[in-house]
Amino acid sequence: MTTLVAPVENDVRRSERSDRIVDLVQRQGALAVLVVVVIIAAAAFPNFRGYDNAGTILIAAAPPALIALGMTFVIITGGIDLSVGSLYVLGGVVSAYASKWGFLPALLVPLALCGLVGVVNGVLIAYTRMAPFIVTLAALLGARGLMRALSNEGSTTYLVGNDGFRSFGTGSFLGIGYPVWLVAVVFVLGMVLLSRTRFGRSVYAVGGSEDAASLMGVAVRRTKVTVYVMSGLLAGLAGAINAAKLGSGVTVLGTGMELDAIAAVVIGGTLLTGGAGTIAGTIAGVLLLGVIQNMINQVGNVPSSYQQVISGAFLAVVVVAQTYLVKLRRRT
Amino acid sequence: MPLLEVTDVNKVFPGVRALDGVTFALQPGEVHALVGENGAGKSTLIKLLTGVYQPDGGELRYRDEPARFATPMDAQRAGISTIYQEVNLVPLMSVAHNLFLGREPRSAFGLVDEKRMVREASEILVRYGVTTDVRRPLGTMALGAQQMVALARAVMVDAKVVIMDEPTSSLEPREVETLFGVIRDLHARGIGIVYVSHRLDELYQICDAVTILRDGKVVHTGRLAELERIRLVSLMLGRDMSAVRREGFTGFAGDHTGAADAPPVLKVTGLSSRHRLHDISFAVRPGEVVGLGGLLGAGRSETIKAIGGAYPVDAGEIEVGGKTLKNPTPVRAVQAGIAVQPEDRKAEGIVAGLSIRENIALAVLPRMARLGLVSDRKIDKIVDTYMTRLRIKASGPDQRVGDLSGGNQQKVLLARLLATQPRVLLLDEPTRGIDVGAKAEVQALIDELAADGLGVVLVSSDAEELVEGADRVVVLRDGAVVGELTGTNVTTEALLETIAAAAVSSEEPHDN
Known part of the structure; x- marks a missing residue:
């Protein structure tokens, strides 16, 4: 094509520079806050500075990080997955139960079960166009019920019977627990998947504008099913890791984990309305929540419930800031 | 041999015959205008051509073979691309990603080759006059540039047919020129283009052939250059130029100029909105019905919405009963005594x-x-x-x-x-989609309301209704007032002539 007419004015809206700044704040805001919080914590609490403490923070953050990773994909498509907290607990119980059969079953049985719930979620959401909130709420209740049934109303706690699995949960390499290394590998894969593959682009496209995406030939339904399956699988994996770490399928932890994950994802700069977000941001969000928890533990005499107050405040600030930034971007 | 053709197709929706025995043929390298008022069947026809709908009868042929497109994707894969009126891309994604979505160049391991994609996207878009950083989110670019990206994407898929549904509705004059450059180029490459627009100037500038739809039927098809503007308009609106004006065709009784000297109850001065409305001024006295005439997209609905506080304006003043309406919002407009009946009542x-x-x-x-x-x-x-x-x-x-x-x-x-x-009633297509008997009743009602002293602004695509219902008709074209019919001049013929009159500066883009 050779025709070349007067160039179209592209920049009538805003200078590229201010655009970049908005972009940077949105993408790296959580990281900046994390750095500041870590510096403050390191200055205030001598115990915070230790290498061991870093390991503690990371191992504590490993399961929530996996859940938040799946949630990032789901939220970028414009959806939500409320079932992951329940799946996490269910995964832990099932993993402990299955550990008597060996290492692999302890890992794979929860993955299969939670992945299946993810398939059901995804198919219902993508093919019947039911609201993700409702579908995954139903899955939340269903998974919780299943967990209760398996554990006789929570009265039976299955102990991890496989030594190999147990040592996977408690052992460490270079002072960092094995689960953290596993989570790190999964995150790298997730990053590549989201940012460097066609599937990743379709995740963004579906969340950015579902109608446009389908007109542009994106397999919208397949994309949606895939992200809910991933979310279920990751929640199951998180449960298995937790079971390995604790040595048993604990039935009382994990309630509300889905909300922590959503908080971490949103603090990390992912738009709750879909279409934008990064995994790097989610990591920062998860670590930020973890560091705040750790700091409050350092203070000692503050009830740890206040951690939720502070996390909540952070979330509110981030959401307000995001809304403002988006408005800035879309200003006509 | 036509590139894409439909023969004798029908499309029936519950209660409506949207297309009735339509035959349409697009030749290679032809820019074919598809025109008609709202509800004439243009959109339905386009949707049949692009796989959104399936015809209820008749035949669809593509490249001389019977074709059936089950989904829009099928049509796209076969080489039929569509550019929609509203840009259908993903605003939050980068320009390059939008351009290449689903066709990203890949390197080893099947990963997207970001660098190559950015480079190629820049190279492609320069030819469309888009010189921005393609890594920016699409939504930060002007609408015109977004439209160009959509166009580039549509053509990139090795398209044989490009369907453009009002592509210029969000473009600035300069961008329209760029678009026309691209169209001429496609034309030279033998690509067939279906061009839907209500801007007559544009049609005559760029199109070779024309097909006019009315009420689901083709009323005319042929070379555009051989069709006079006035004839095109009258075919579109279904009003024979020589037809005698039939008294009492509508439910309107007659004129109500009782309050000729009264101060206007609504006065609009210099109403302007970027690209859409240019310096619109008119006044309505109590008891008077003022019609707003013009084709679709002339700015009638926008004017009404702007007065009702529901459309952003850059300049202009709205006075109700002598009092200026400051910073109009729908709530303030209602408080001032303005009532708006929107076009889409549902x-x-x-x-x-x-x-x-x-x-x-x-x-x-x-x-x-x-x-x-x-x-x-x-x-x-x-x-x-x-x-x-x-x-x-x-x-x-x-x-x-x-x-x-x-x-x-x-x-x-x-x-x-x-x-x-209210003191002022703004009616946008008050009789659209209602049956004949009810139509006359609504029309009679409008008469009564005016007789009660309300100021009424009437928008109607039905020329007869406009002419008989209104005491005066302000004619709009491309968002500007191009004439006013008063007294005995309020006739269908005068209305059509004013609408069709070639803009003096039709070669130049209409800047304000």
Whole structure:
């Protein structure tokens, strides 16, 4: 094509520079806050500075990080997955139960079960166009019920019977627990998947504008099913890791984990309305929540419930800031 | 041999025959204008060509073979690309990603080759006059540039046919020139283009052939250059130029110029909105019906919405009863005494799931509430008054509005507007989609309301309705006033001529 007419004015809206700044704040805001919080914590609490403490923070953050990773994909498509907290607990119980059969079953049985719930979620959401909130709420209740049934109303706690699995949960390499290394590998894969593959682009496209995406030939339904399956699988994996770490399928932890994950994802700069977000941001969000928890533990005499107050405040600030930034971007 | 053709196709929706024996053929390298008023069947035809709908009868042939496109994707893969009126891309994604979505260049391991994609995207877009950093989110670019990206994407898929549905509606004059450059280039490459637009100047500038649809039928097809503008307009609107004006064709009784000397109840001065409205001024006196004439996209609905505070304006003044309406918002406009009947009564007017009573009450609640409470009896009285006065036919005030006929729905809407006790009534297509009998009733009602001293602004695509209903007609084209018909000049012929008159500066883009 050779025709070349007067160039179209592209920049009538805003200078590229201010655009970049908005972009940077949105993408790296959580990281900046994390750095500041870590510096403050390191200055205030001598115990915070230790290498061991870093390991503690990371191992504590490993399961929530996996859940938040799946949630990032789901939220970028414009959806939500409320079932992951329940799946996490269910995964832990099932993993402990299955550990008597060996290492692999302890890992794979929860993955299969939670992945299946993810398939059901995804198919219902993508093919019947039911609201993700409702579908995954139903899955939340269903998974919780299943967990209760398996554990006789929570009265039976299955102990991890496989030594190999147990040592996977408690052992460490270079002072960092094995689960953290596993989570790190999964995150790298997730990053590549989201940012460097066609599937990743379709995740963004579906969340950015579902109608446009389908007109542009994106397999919208397949994309949606895939992200809910991933979310279920990751929640199951998180449960298995937790079971390995604790040595048993604990039935009382994990309630509300889905909300922590959503908080971490949103603090990390992912738009709750879909279409934008990064995994790097989610990591920062998860670590930020973890560091705040750790700091409050350092203070000692503050009830740890206040951690939720502070996390909540952070979330509110981030959401307000995001809304403002988006408005800035879309200003006509 | 036509590139894409449909022969004798029908498309029937419940209660509507959207296409009735339509035959349409697109030759390679041809820019084919598809014109017609709203509801003429253009969109339906486009959707048949692009796999959104399947024809109920007749044949679709593509590249000389019978074809069937089950989905829009099928059509796209076969080489039929569509550019929609509203840009259908993902605003939050980068320009490059939008351009290449689903076709990203890949390196080893199947990963997207970001660098190559950015480079190629820049190279491609330069040819469309887009020189921005392609890594920016698409949504940060001007609409025109976004439209160019959509166009580039459409052509990139090795398209044989490109369908453009009002591509210039969001473009600036300079961008229109760029678009035309691209179209000429596609034309030279033998690609067939279906071009839908209501801007006559554009059609005559860029199109070779034309097909005119009206009421689901093809009323004309042929070379555009051989068709006079005035003839095109009259074919589109279905008004024979030589036809004698039939008295009493509509339900309007006659003129109501009783208050010729009264000060205007609505005065609009210099109303402007970027690209859409240019310096629109007119006045309405109490008891007068002023028509806004023009083709679709001329700015009629925008003008009405702007006066009602629901469309952003850059400049201009709106006076109601001598008082300036500052920073118009819908709430302020209602308080000032402006009532707007929107064009799309289902989407913007009535609440179909609520009863007649509740619909009418919606409007009066704010005005009648004492400490936030309203007595049921008062509402019943008002509802009863309007149901009688507007002759709303229903089983009772508690009938669901969604179950009423179109005409009665329109009356409920009018009742709701009147319950706010407006001084000015802005009516956008008040008789669209309602049957003939109800039409006449609504028209008679408009007459009565004007006789009661309301100032009425009437927008209608029905030339007959406009001419007989209005005392004066202000004619708009491309968002500007191009003429006013008064007195004995208010005739269908004069209206069509004013609409069709070639802009003096049709070669130059109309800047304000």
